[in-house]
Each structure stands twice: as C-alpha cells, then as structure tokens.
Amino acid sequence: xxxxxxxxxxxxxxxxxxxxxxxxxxxxxxxxxxQSFHMYGIMGSALLVGMVFVQWVKKTKRKSLFGxxxxxxxxxxxxxxxxxxxxxxxxxxxxxGACPGPMYVLAGAGFVPILVVLLGAVLGAFLYGLLRxxxxx
Numbered sequence: 001x002x003x004x005x006x007x008x009x010x011x012x013x014x015x016x017x018x019x020x021x022x023x024x025x026x027x028x029x030x031x032x033x034x035q036s037f038h039m040y041g042i043m044g045s046a047l048l049v050g051m052v053f054v055q056w057v058k059k060t061k062r063k064s065l066f067g068x069x070x071x072x073x074x075x076x077x078x079x080x081x082x083x084x085x086x087x088x089x090x091x092x093x094x095x096x097g098a099c100p101g102p103m104y105v106l107a108g109a110g111f112v113p114i115l116v117v118l119l120g121a122v123l124g125a126f127l128y129g130l131l132r133x134x135x136x137x
Contacts, residue, residue, distance in 0.1 A: 002066060014105045023102035023109070032094055092121075 021027045022042050031039035056062070057070050064070055093099045096117040098106055103121060106114040 005065070013101070014108055017102055017105045018109060023098065023105040025097035028093070028097050092124075096120075 017023045020042060022039065027036065027039055030036035054072065058072060062070060089099070096103070096114075098114065098117060100121060103114055103118050107118055
C-alpha cells in the first residue's frame with residue numbers, strides 16, 4: 001500500500017514537472033543562457049517551500065504520513081566535494097538538457113533519446129557506488 005502512495009505522488013510530480021515545462025529542454029536552455037526567469041522561479045519557489053517545510057518539521061517534530069519519525073541529520077560539510085559534485089551535475093544537466101527528475105518525465109512522455117541519458121545516469125550512479133569507499137571524504 002505504501003508503494004502505491006509513492007507511485008501516485010511520483011506520477012503527480014511528473015505531471016507538475018511536465019505541465020510547468022520544467023522538463024522542457026528549451027526552458028532549461030533559456031535558463032542557462034539567462035534569457036528567462038521561468039526555471040529560476042520554479043526552483044526558487046521549490047527551495048522556499050522546502051526550507052519552510054523542513055523548519056516546520058524540525059519545530060513540530062512531525063511524523064511521516066505512515067507514522068514514522070522524520071530524521072533530519074546534519075550532513076558533513078565539505079566545499080570541495082560539493083563544488084566538484086555540483087560542477088559535474090551542472091555539466092551533465094547542461095549537456096543532457098535535463099536533471100534527474102525531468103529525465104523520467106521525458107521518458108514517460110515518449111522522448112526516446114532521453115533513454116540514452118537515463119542509461120548514462122544509472123551507470124554513473126552505479127560507478128559512484130562502486131568507487132564511493134575509495135573517494136576522499
């Protein structure tokens with residue numbers, strides 16, 4: 001039953017991404033060319049909602065819809081790791097025209113070439129999993 005709830009939330013999120021044009025290569029291209037505020041507005045509003053939600057969860061010690069405690073651990077900070085990871089993520093995003101969420105939306109919408117990007121993303125995540133213990137912390 002829990003998986004079904006996650007499936008419906010994912011489908012809803014996919015529709016929102018598609019209808020808001022957040023999965024549109026042209027919108028992403030406009031963003032990287034600083035020609036349109038559209039994507040910055042979407043990401044900024046998502047960031048704001050996320051920040052408010054996290055603070056609300058911390059303050060009220062809320063539980064998930066399934067009654068589980070929500071754990072918000074502090075992450076280890078490292079400028080170099082985040083700079084390298086962010087640069088690689090941004091380069092992949094700019095080259096592919098999609099970040100991980102919209103990749104699935106585009107595949108679901110029938111854009112066949114995105115399957116090459118999805119395969120690369122899955123292989124990259126698998127490779128990271130293999131090399132993670134050998135990478136500097």
